[in-house]
Amino acid sequence: MKIAKELLYPAPFYNFLSYISDSDIKGPILDCGSGGPYPKQALFTQLGFDVIGIELSEERLEIAQDYAKEHNLKLQMQLGDMRSIEFDSNYFGFVYSWNTIFHMTKVDIKKAVGEMIRVLKPGGLCFVNFTTVESEFCGEGEEINPGEFTQIIDDEEVLHTFFTDEESDRFFDDLEIEILFKEKRVVDKKFEDRIMRDSYIDYIVQKK
Amino acid sequence: MKIAKELLYPAPFYNFLSYISDSDIKGPILDCGSGGPYPKQALFTQLGFDVIGIELSEERLEIAQDYAKEHNLKLQMQLGDMRSIEFDSNYFGFVYSWNTIFHMTKVDIKKAVGEMIRVLKPGGLCFVNFTTVESEFCGEGEEINPGEFTQIIDDEEVLHTFFTDEESDRFFDDLEIEILFKEKRVVDKKFEDRIMRDSYIDYIVQKK
Numbered sequence: 001m002k003i004a005k006e007l008l009y010p011a012p013f014y015n016f017l018s019y020i021s022d023s024d025i026k027g028p029i030l031d032c033g034s035g036g037p038y039p040k041q042a043l044f045t046q047l048g049f050d051v052i053g054i055e056l057s058e059e060r061l062e063i064a065q066d067y068a069k070e071h072n073l074k075l076q077m078q079l080g081d082m083r084s085i086e087f088d089s090n091y092f093g094f095v096y097s098w099n100t101i102f103h104m105t106k107v108d109i110k111k112a113v114g115e116m117i118r119v120l121k122p123g124g125l126c127f128v129n130f131t132t133v134e135s136e137f138c139g140e141g142e143e144i145n146p147g148e149f150t151q152i153i154d155d156e157e158v159l160h161t162f163f164t165d166e167e168s169d170r171f172f173d174d175l176e177i178e179i180l181f182k183e184k185r186v187v188d189k190k191f192e193d194r195i196m197r198d199s200y201i202d203y204i205v206q207k208k
Numbered sequence: 209m210k211i212a213k214e215l216l217y218p219a220p221f222y223n224f225l226s227y228i229s230d231s232d233i234k235g236p237i238l239d240c241g242s243g244g245p246y247p248k249q250a251l252f253t254q255l256g257f258d259v260i261g262i263e264l265s266e267e268r269l270e271i272a273q274d275y276a277k278e279h280n281l282k283l284q285m286q287l288g289d290m291r292s293i294e295f296d297s298n299y300f301g302f303v304y305s306w307n308t309i310f311h312m313t314k315v316d317i318k319k320a321v322g323e324m325i326r327v328l329k330p331g332g333l334c335f336v337n338f339t340t341v342e343s344e345f346c347g348e349g350e351e352i353n354p355g356e357f358t359q360i361i362d363d364e365e366v367l368h369t370f371f372t373d374e375e376s377d378r379f380f381d382d383l384e385i386e387i388l389f390k391e392k393r394v395v396d397k398k399f400e401d402r403i404m405r406d407s408y409i410d411y412i413v414q415k416k
Contacts, residue, residue, distance in 0.1 A: 003229040003255060008222070015219040021211040047211060179403075184394040190386070 009043040010098065012183070012202050016127045017047075019180065019204055020094055025123045027093025028052055032082040032116060033100025034075075035060030039067055040098050041075050052087075054080025083111040087119045095120050096127035102161045105148055109161065113171040120207045126177070127204050130168040131160065134186055134199035138162040168201050176208040217251040218306065220391070220410050224335045225255075227388065227412055228302055233331045235301025236260055240290040240324060241308025242283075243268030247275055248306050249283050260295075262288025291319040295327045303328050304335035310369045313356055317369065321379040328415045334385070335412050338376040339368065342394055342407035346370040376409050384416040 031041045034053025041064075044051045053075065055061045061077060068075040080086055082097065083104075095116045101109050116126050131138070133147070137160060141151035148161045165184060172179065181204040188195050239249045242261025249272075252259045261283065263269045269285060276283040288294055290305065291312075303324045309317050324334050339346070341355070345368060349359035356369045373392060380387065389412035396403050 003225055008226050008229060011219040011221075011223040011226075013219075014215060014217070014222050017211055018216050021216060047215070178398070179396075180398045182396040186392040188387075188390040190388045195387075 009040060012127075012129070013040065013043060013096075013098075015181070015183075016096065016125075016204060019125055023093075023123070023125060025093040025121055025125070027091070027121055027124065030054070030085075030087070030092045030095040030116075030119060031077075032085070032095065032097035032112070034077050035062075035064045037063055037067060039064040039075055039077070040096075041077065042068070042071070042073055045073060045075060051076065053077035054082060054085065056081055082115055083108050085115045085119050089118050090121045092119050093121055093124050094126070095124070098127075098129060101128055102131040102163075103159050104161065105145060105159065106161060110171055114175065117175045117177055117205075117207055122207050124207050125180075125204060126207070127202070129200050129202040130163050132184065132186075132199040132201055133162045133164055134197065135162060136197040163201065165201070168203070172203075172205060177205040178208060180204050180206050217248060220335075220337070221248065221251060221304075221306075223389070223391075224304065224333075224412060227333055231301075231331070231333060233301040233329055233333070235299070235329055235332065238262070238293075238295070238300045238303040238324075238327060239285075240293075240303065240305035240320070242285050243270075243272045245271055245275060247272040247283055247285070248304075249285065250276070250279070250281055253281060253283060259284065261285035262290060262293065264289055290323055291316050293323045293327050297326050298329045300327050301329055301332050302334070303332070306335075306337060309336055310339040310371075311367050312369065313353060313367065314369060318379055322383065325380075325383045325385055325413075325415055330415050332415050333388075333412060334415070335410070337408050337410040338371050340392065340394075340407040340409055341370045341372055342405065343370060344405040371409065373409070376411070380411075380413060385413040386416060388412050388414050 028050040029044055031051060031053040034041050035055030035057055041051045041053045061079060064077055101112055120126055141149040143149050150157050150159055183202045186199045188197050236258040237252055239259060239261040242249050243263030243265055249259045249261045269287060272285055309320055328334055349357040351357050358365050358367055391410045394407045396405050
């Protein structure tokens with residue numbers, strides 16, 4: 001049976017939507033790392049939210065815009081670096097980053113999390129997810145720093161950073177936020193005749 | 209911002225929907241333990257699926273029907289026991305049970321899982337979730353059998369059964385199924401000024 005495209009986005013977003021729906025905060029949504037195939041921004045756009053995406057890679061920005069054209073969607077998206085977000089402080093009602101932040105070094109993640117919170121209004125909500133050391137890919141490739149591995153995927157060098165259960169909490173330590181929701185997920189999924197293990201920690205935090 | 213009611217169901221269902229959408233199997237959906245407030249069946253009904261719910265408790269059946277009336281929905285729901293499902297074998301395309309099966313003893317869960325698979329067509333998909341020993345309520349109340357606790361909630365005696373990470377796999381051991389997806393979740397959630405810990409294992413299995 002065919003199901004409407006806007007219902008097939010990653011499941012954790014529907015929990016974030018539930019928090020957004022219960023919130024009184026107004027203001028646009030920021031998607032950090034918005035490019036690539038199947039842009040997540042489309043879910044929120046189709047629900048009527050005002051969403052702005054920023055993306056570091058020109059190529060991934062184009063892929064997302066091609067998707068938008070193909071699906072007759074208007075996605076507001078621009079080149080941008082989440083380590084230094086070109087928006088004023090307290091501008092967005094909500095900000096999220098999906099499967100993006102763990103492609104940076106821990107030093108850069110610290111900057112990026114700080115920036116996501118900076119651009120958020122007081123009371124606004126932030127969703128962000130990390131990969132954990134229980135992911136099967138943890139340990140593959142060259143470890144350039146503890147938990148930071150450069151791995152070769154499709155002939156390209158990709159950085160993957162993995163965290164222990166409490167370690168990712170530390171990125172929020174000196175920020176004026178409250179953790180409303182933290183979910184550690186260990187996913188065993190059949191993929192091409194074998195079981196693949198991924199593991200994530202998802203956060204929903206509120207700016208004070 | 210207000211979001212359509214049908215987008216605010218538990219997040220793991222949207223992953224199950226993604227599997228359903230990729231499936232070629234036809235046939236109705238069975239909801240095991242369908243009663244109570246916010247019946248999950250409403251999500252699938254509103255998406256156009258043919259859903260039948262069974263519910264052990266007459267009171268919870270009425271609560272769900274009141275919800276249906278209030279929201280102008282037609283929910284097909286009847287009294288029934290998932291330990292002995294009154295439908296023919298190979299009848300349903302999909303079957304699910306949400307936050308229900310862990311209110312039974314392990315002996316009864318064994319029966320119920322077997323019944324869910326029996327009524328499923330070959331190739332059909334089953335979603336079911338269990339609570340794990342990492343839930344903060346594990347250990348509270350009287351332990352009537354290993355991992356089975358009777359707890360008093362709102363003056364009523366409620367059974368809660370908790371599992372270790374691999375233990376719940378055993379319910380599928382002698383069934384003709386394949387586990388496509390298994391997700392262990394440890395959820396820390398702010399609730400009334402404190403952090404509450406729940407933990408679940410969700411399965412999506414396919415009948416061979």
